[in-house]
Structure formats: C-alpha cells, structure tokens
Amino acid sequence: MKPTRLLSLLGLTTLFATQGAVHASPLVGSARPTVPEVASPKVSTISRIDPTFWWVSMKNPKLQLLVHGPGIGSSQVSLRYDGVTLDGTQKLESPNYLLVNLTISPAAKPGKLALIFSGDKKTTYQYELRARNTDKSRVQGVTSADFIYMLMPDRFANGDPKNDVVKSTRVNHIARDSMYARHGGDLKGIENHFDYLKSLGVTAIWPTPVVENDMPKASYHGYAVTDYYAVDPRYGSNEEYAQFVHKAHQQGFKVIHDVVLNHMGSYNYLFLDQPAKDWLNQWPTFTRSNYNSQALNDPYGSKLDQALYNKGWFDTTMPDVNQSNPLVATYLIQNFLWWVEYTGLDGYRIDTYPYSDPKFLMAWGKALLDEYPQLCMYGEAWVGSTAQQAFFARNIFQPVDGFKSNLPGVLDFQSNSAIQDALKENGNVGKLYDALQGDWMYEDATRNVVFMDNHDMSRIYSVIGENLGRLKMGFAWLMTTRGIPNIYYGTEVLMKNFSNPDGLVREDFPGGWATDKKNYFTAAGRAGQAGEAFNYLSKLGLYRKAHPVLQTGKLMQFIPQDNVYTYFRYDEQGNTVMVMLNGNKDAKTVDGARFAERTNGYSGGTEITSGAAVPSLKSFTIPAHTAWVVELRK
Secondary structure (H helix, E strand, C coil), X not given: CCHHHHHHHHCCXXXXXXXXXXHCCCCCCCCCCCCCCCCCCCCCCCCEEECCCEECCCCCCEEEEEEECCCHHHCEXXXXXXXXXXXXXXXXXXXXXXXXXXXXXXXXXXXXXXXXXXXXXEEEEEEEEECCCCCCCCCCCCCCCCCEEEECHXXXXXXXXXXXXXXXXXXXXXXXXXXXXXCCCCHHXXXXXXXHHHHCCCCEEEECCCEECCCCCXXXXXXXXXXXXXXXXXXXXXXXXXXXXXHHHHCCCEEEEEEECCECCCCCHHHHCCXXXXXXXXXXXXXXXXXXXXXXXXXXXCHHHHHHHHHCECECXXXXXXXXXXXXXXXXXXXXXXXXHHHCCCXXXXXXXXXXXXXXXXXXXXXXXHHCCCCEEEXXXXXXXHHHHHHCCCECCCCECCECCCCCEEECHHHHHHXXXXXXXXXXXXXXXXXXXXXXXXXXXXXXXXXXXXXXXXXXXXXXXXXXXXXXXHHHHHHHCCCEEEXXXXXXXXXXXXXXXXXXXXXXXXXXXXXXXXXXXXXXXXXXXXXXXXXXXXHHHHHHHHCCHHHHCEEEEEEEECCEEEEEEECCCCCEEEEEEECCCCCEEEEHHHHHHHHCCCCEEEECCCCCEEXXXXXXXXXXXXXXXXXXXX
C-alpha cells in the first residue's frame, strides 16, 4: 500500500463525523473511543476468545488466550484437562479483557477444554482443541517455479450473488458504478475461473486480504482489518475460505494470504474497546508515519525519525499496532499461525512490511518458519534503492540495532521501476541489468517477486502509452528473469488506467458478472489486441511451467549495448534460453560473438512465442521494441 495515495484509496480523510456520538470527533493517536463504564458483573459473559480454537501437537506448546466480555477481567479461571496446564491469568487495563496462559503438552488429545470463569457466578466456556491436519499437500510454499496471479476478490468475479449484501455489515449494498463501494466479487468467483488461470500457466493465486474489513467506506480493498479471525462475509465464510484453499490445491494452485501486521481498521473491536493503551502506538495528537524507512539503518539517523516511521499511524482510520508489547506480539503471531494451520495456505504476502517493529518482525518470521518451514513469505518494501530493499530480506548485511531480517523475499520494486522505465517510448533497458546487478546483497534473490504493476500503481499498459509491442517485451522479461513472476489481474487483457485515484486501476474484470457486456474470460470475448496480449503471455506462461530452466536455471546477463539487453537462463543439463530485448525505436543488429560464453556448442534456436527459426547465433537483427525468447539447439 502506497501512503501518498492512501486518502484517494480510502476516499475520505476521516469517517467519524457521521457515525454517532461514540465517533463524534476525528481519530487521533491518543484518542480512545468512548465506551460505557462497566461495573463488576455478577455473571461473567464471554463475547469471544482469540484464538477462536487451537490445535494439539503444535511445536510451541504455549498458548495465550485473549478473553473478551463485559467485566471478564475480574474473573478467576480454572480448568481440568489432561495434558493442558493453566500457567496463570493476567488482567489488562480494560476490565473487559483477561489473558489466560496455557501449556499444551504433547500428550494432550483433541477435545473440548472446559474453561471455568468464576465471579459471583460461574461461567464455563468450551474451548476447542483440534487435531492437526497431516495432509502433506498442505502448506507447499511458493518458489521460483511458480507464477503468481494477483487479484482483488471484490473486483474479479461474482460467483455467489447471495453474499453480495450482508445486512450486519456497515456497507450493506453493492454499487458497481462507484470505485469505493463493494462490487460483489467473492471467493466463489475466483473458483469459477480456475480454468482461465490455468490457461495462462498460473500456479499460485494471491488475493488481496480476505479477512473482515467492516469499515464504513472503501472496505473493498481489505487492508483495514476489523476481525483478525474472520473472513469477510461478502467473500464467503471461514469454512468456505478453507475449502477454497483445498480446491485450489486440488486444481494445482497454491494460495497466498495477504496480511497486514502494522495496523488495523478503526472499527476493529480491539480498537473500539482497547485492551490497554499500550496495545496501540499512542501520540498526544494524531501523528502520521513519515513513510521513510531510511532512518532505521541510517548510521546518522535520529530516534525521532525512527519512531515516526515505525510508530506513526498510516492514516486516521488505521490505528498503529504496538508490536513492541510482547502480549500484542504473541496475539499477532498466534493469529498468523492459526490461518496457516486452519486453511493450509502456502504463503504470506506482508503489506507495509518495514513499518512494523523490527524486533517483532524477527520474532514473527521465526515463529512461522519454525512451525512451517515450507511457508513462503514475501513483504512489501516499497523503498528507493536495492540496498534498502535487501535490508528487509535475508541478506549478507550485519545486524543493525539488533535487526537482521529473516524474511525469505520481498516484492521487487527495484526491478519494477526498471521495467516500467525500460518499456517507455524512450526507455533504457540498461536499468533492468542494474536492478539485478545488486542481487549480491541477498541471501537468495530468486525468492523475490517480480512484477510490472499492482493495485497501488498505474497500470503498465497506460504507463507505456498503450503500446502492445512494448507490453509484450514486458511479458517476456517477466516470465524469463530471475525470481517469482507475478501478474496483476487484467494486465494480460490490456486493462488500463492511471492510479489517480487508485480506484481507477481496480476496475471489475470484464466478464466477472453475469450482466457484463464483455467477457474476457472467453477467447471470443477478448478478440483483437486483448486476445493477442493474452495469447502471448499464455505461450510464455505455459512454456515456463513446462521448462524448469526458466524456473530454477542460472542467469547470466550481459551489459546492455545500444539499448539492447541480452541474458541467458541455463542449467547443467544443457538447456539454454536466450532472451534479447530491444528498447529502441528501430531495429538493431547485434553481434552474437559477444555471447560465445553461453552459445558455444549451439547452432541455432527457436523463438518460442512465434515458432520462428533462428538459424544462426553469429548475428541477430532484432526489430524495434521487440523481445526474443529463443530456445537454443545444438
């Protein structure tokens, strides 16, 4: 999420003027919504317990339960369950919360754990302990062998009109003519188009957050979570999401779960009734983040700048979570362990990754990978240099102020900037070389996710002047460079627009609704240039899927000359693919002798997107704004 476009993303600066007395004034960092004073009850009432249930046989036997209910903090707790020990309770500042700490030994069996809360009258809560799922096809991880399709569930396809309107939500209507309203897309809509994704060679699906976002405006994007443990009912139920992951696995897809660690939505129950003031980062008056991560590793940086970055609020409607509080850290870690075990998801994409407390990020990453070593994790680190980007991934650097990232990979904004520049009319393809030259700083740059555009930026087709030839160059680069390729929904069928405001690049996919006049999910519906773009990417995607040399092969790049960039993917079995990108307005002749290091032993090749023969490797004349992807032959 890009902070400079956040207000246009939300479509408001504050949502509190019309929401009643509780929200009569704008939110500021020190403000706490007014809640009724709660007298000590005679009967303890439990509204909820987080995590909502848990599992036996987790590697970490400790479990922290956050119990919420009017006056529950005054209760005494007891239990009797073989293999489970009550380690104690902890009151919080709010009388409506109580922490219950448990140890679940390896001997514990699945069942209903009776938690007895004693006040003037006893209340018993049947807390469920489940058996872990032992299916080895779950939590597969996502690697450079995959091809990710990113989509916004609300804007992709409406598969179940019955969940379009959920009366209990704050936005209980749909309005497809409004960029900030709900449009009705859902999990079932994604399932209905698995075949479409297969035809592109896609192997992994990344929806923007599916958790509940019950905000009164612009809730469709999902980045202001209001319930950490619930799927937004307009997408489906928790069980339907678990089934979605299972069905995706059956169809050969992996699923990436988009999460936000840094902040929550201002209608989250943990903000409306805060467990304690130190569960959020509070300021005397509303204080935004400075949106600049450089202070974190600047040897001359100020503590103020560091605090503003990590503890300032992303926006008035997005309270900043205090992850330096160990109780909050445990709450978040448990939540993201919960989603993996509950659904079997394959990876996490972490929104606004660097904004979180650095030491928390280390603890969060370690806890997840200790439990699920195969889990893929990559973070959004929208920063200005390769070194700064590498700082937030596993790298060769020494720790800085105790922080040493354990995040396997990041979204590669450096190569994104390079490809956007390279594809412009007078673009410089040399920047693609520069973007990868810095890979020496990463532990493994192939775990980075490469992309051309996303939901926070102008669509690439518009950025490059709606030039199909140059877009094809981008597709060729995306599917052959190192890392994990990621395409934003609709880019493959020439969806366009500029992100001012962001809603313009989040339009509905044509054909996702029964009343749509165009249907780009079908070959007939995407006739013309949209079909040409789709077919080109499909050839590349399916070729990549069938040829491991483009997934895990080594990469050798040659310094660009005359604005022509050439690189090779190759493996020990002798498979070699040559990629040549001509960024010029005119054709260029390239001397093939320069590439003898990689072409010796090969006599020619085949350009895979056209099927055209390349009879000689001694010299090439490549047309203007063209990419060649050539499988070499001996």
